Amino acid sequence: GQQLNQSPQSMFIQEGEDVSMNCTSSSIFNTWLWYKQDPGEGPVLLIALYKAGELTSNGRLTAQFGITRKDSFLNISASIPSDVGIYFCAGIHSLSGTYKYIFGTGTRLKVLA
Amino acid sequence: NAGVTQTPKFQVLKTGQSMTLQCAQDMNHEYMSWYRQDPGMGLRLIHYSVGAGITDQGEVPNGYNVSRSTTEDFPLRLLSAAPSQTSVYFCASRTSGGSYEQYFGPGTRLTVT
Numbered sequence: 260g261q262q263l264n265q266s267p268q269s270m271f272i273q274e275g276e277d278v279s280m281n282c283t284s285s286s287i288f289n290t291w292l293w294y295k296q297d298p299g300e301g302p303v304l305l306i307a308l309y310k311a312g313e314l315t316s317n318g319r320l321t322a323q324f325g326i327t328r329k330d331s332f333l334n335i336s337a338s339i340p341s342d343v344g345i346y347f348c349a350g351i352h353s354l355s356g357t358y359k360y361i362f363g364t365g366t367r368l369k370v371l372a
Numbered sequence: 373n374a375g376v377t378q379t380p381k382f383q384v385l386k387t388g389q390s391m392t393l394q395c396a397q398d399m400n401h402e403y404m405s406w407y408r409q410d411p412g413m414g415l416r417l418i419h420y421s422v423g424a425g426i427t428d429q430g431e432v433p434n435g436y437n438v439s440r441s442t443t444e445d446f447p448l449r450l451l452s453a454a455p456s457q458t459s460v461y462f463c464a465s466r467t468s469g470g471s472y473e474q475y476f477g478p479g480t481r482l483t484v485t
Contacts, residue, residue, distance in 0.1 A: 347415075
């Protein structure tokens with residue numbers, strides 16, 4: 260099935276550092292969603308993006324809908340230990356009136372105190 | 373609001389056994405979906421429903437059945453469990469309105485031996 264490419268696959272960072280990750284595809288999407296998943300839990304929605312070029316923040320998180328509609332970016336500023344987890348992107352496109360969600364494979368973030 | 377709830381949290385089955393994974397939501401969402409999550413892969417859609425009495429197949433439906441008799445509940449049935457169905461299963465829901473924000477349950481970790 261179709262998947263999104265997320266980069267990097269994993270990263271170690273020091274507490275206090277800023278983090279950047281992205282999601283790319285060969286397909287155009289109408290909506291991008293970013294989720295965080297803690298070990299043993301379900302994905303929790305962080306940010307939703309609806310327009311190309313849109314920049315949306317949620318606390319220390321900022322996400323952008325790429326201008327080509329084929330990519331999206333998530334930044335975390337001043338990381339803290341509880342930012343540890345897996346971050347997923349999801350692209351949504353419509354096809355004959357139905358909406359298909361395509362999920363990335365995730366970026367695993369580890370924060371060193 | 374409990375959101376999306378799933379039971380059980382963990383389950384071990386022998387090959388050939390059947391079981392039902394329960395999912396309920398209290399947000400009055402019309403759309404509900406079942407996904408499986410496997411290592412190194414994005415979430416893959418098994419079955420989905422756009423309302424009570426209406427279900428359809430997703431990307432990986434073989435070996436699974438669903439029904440939707442009420443808006444709140446969307447159980448997933450494994451007809452004859454196989455080791456290939458070892459996975460983490462997530463139920464999700466969203467409104468049918470203009471928002472495509474999908475909310476996930478905590479997951480069921482299933483092992484088939």
